[in-house]
Amino acid sequence: MAEFWLMPVTAVLITVGAPAVGVVAAHAVQARDPLTRGTHSVRAVLTEDPPARIGVDAATAAGARARATVRWTAPDGSVRHGRVAVPAGARAGAHTTARLDRSGHLLRDAADPSRAQAEGVAVGMVAASSGALLLLGAARGARLLLDRRRDTQWERAWERVGPDWGGAPD
Known part of the structure; x- marks a missing residue:
């Protein structure tokens, strides 16, 4: 049952949570820029x-x-x-x-406000991507734990039933 809900919950968290983390990070970067605040x-x-x-020359001075x-x-x-x-x-x-x-x-x-905005967008994208990867890693880890728990349960059951399946016929 837990594995049934694991992927849909992860998908919803990535869909909602990752962009939210990105927006918060972008705003934090833009708000901390002292050169654009109060100007x-x-x-x-x-x-x-x-x-x-x-x-x-003109070709190399594009951003100069x-x-x-x-x-x-x-x-x-x-x-x-x-x-x-x-x-x-x-x-x-x-x-x-x-x-x-x-x-x-x-x-x-x-500072150019568009530069602060671009930095905020870049940090927001990295934060959103990192958040999504973190959630995917957590889901994978949870699935591995569930698999390990099922394997342990299966081995215990086999220890009880296994001896009755093997051996020589009477």
Whole structure:
């Protein structure tokens, strides 16, 4: 009877539990990122081209970033300027995102919120997969214990009945 319910219960736990573990892990990773907590994004415009990176061609600079001056409008309507990391291939006049703290000051080394989100998704996927594998391992272990218990019961029964099956006829 226990083995009958073992696989359906395991399937339900994997279907519900593994994604729940993944979501909790993803939220935990995103919430612990101090650079994205208490910040907000503003749309900014590059006022200059980022400096050229010596020895780096366009093909290898796909993910490269450089610091350049940007301009944005604060909530009070004043125009602000600051330097932020932008894609190395960006040009003056291009739009980018700047991160500000609660008081409206530019965060120079602010993490990209999409990076924190991507890390959260990756950790969530690993946690969900690990949870599913753990549940499958536990189900396999429970099945081995049930098999061992049945084998022990079968051996005891055979010890009682076995001598009557063998031997020479009378």
